[in-house]
Amino acid sequence: MNPVTVIKLPFTRQAGWKELQRRKPSIAVLAWCLVLPMSLLPPVLLYYAGTHYGNEFVAGFGEREWRFITTILFLAELLTFCVMGWLIHAVVNGTRELSIGYHDAYLLAALAPLPLWSSAIVLLIPSLLLNALAVLVALGISCSLVYHGLQALCARSDNDVTTMSATYTIMAAGVLAWGLLMAIVWAY
Template sequence: MNPLTVIRLPFTRQAGWKTLQQRKPSIPTLAWCLVLPMSLLPPVLLYYAGTHYGDGFVMGFADREWRFITTILFLAELLTFFVMGWLIHAVVNGTRELAIGYHDAYLLAALAPLPLWSSAIVLLIPSLALNALAVLAALGISCSLVYHGLQALCERRDNDVTTMSATYTIMAGGVLAWGLLMAIVWAY
């Protein structure tokens, strides 16, 4: 699949979704080849920002134990992938209008955080405002990715309101998990 198709995934339910669904990468393949390398990006860049920018980035930023924090963040991101796959499957199959298999639920769980993981690249710039803006934009793109992914991957698409409702519930769970991850970072 070419990079242009991947970039279009959050904005349409046609481009690339069926190709991804037909390739059927296994859940372990998704975990090893996509989730693991991409979930390394935020902890590594956060460690870099924490050890190089110090209090110039955020007050109290320099006094943190970044090795411990980033290790916990990395492990929590990996756990979140498996929890989100289960959540997507449970929420979608809990409706009468939609159905999704475990494979497709985990495919969506692997793809949905890509914008958030990629937004960590902005940590190379020591600007809190720019980083906050990048995370908010990535969160919006991630929501769109879940919505269009559900439209493309679900077996029945009779009711778009049901797809929106499922997206809202899944993203609420994702934002809650993300908020817990950020609380872990700031608690230590």
């Protein structure tokens, strides 16, 4: 799949989704070749920001135990992939109008956090405002990715209201998990 098609995924239900569904990368391949390397990006860059910028990023930022925090963050990201795949399957199949298989649910769970993981690159710039803005934009793109992914991957996905409702539920659970994770990280 070419990079232009991947960039189009959050903005349309046609471009790339059927090709991904047809290729059927296994859940193990998704975990090892996509989730594992991409989920390393935020902890590594957070460690870099914490150890190099210190308090110029945020007051008290430099005194944290970054090795411990980033290890916990990495492990939580891997666990979140497993939980989100199950959650997407449960939420979508809990409706009468939509249906999704486990494979497609985990495909979506692997693709949905890509914008958020990629937004960690902005941690190379010591600006809290810029980093917060990057995360908000990435969250919006991630929501769009889930919505268009559900439209493309679900059987019987003619009802947009049901697809929006499932997207809202999935993203609300994801944001709640992310918020809890950030609270734990910030507590240390």
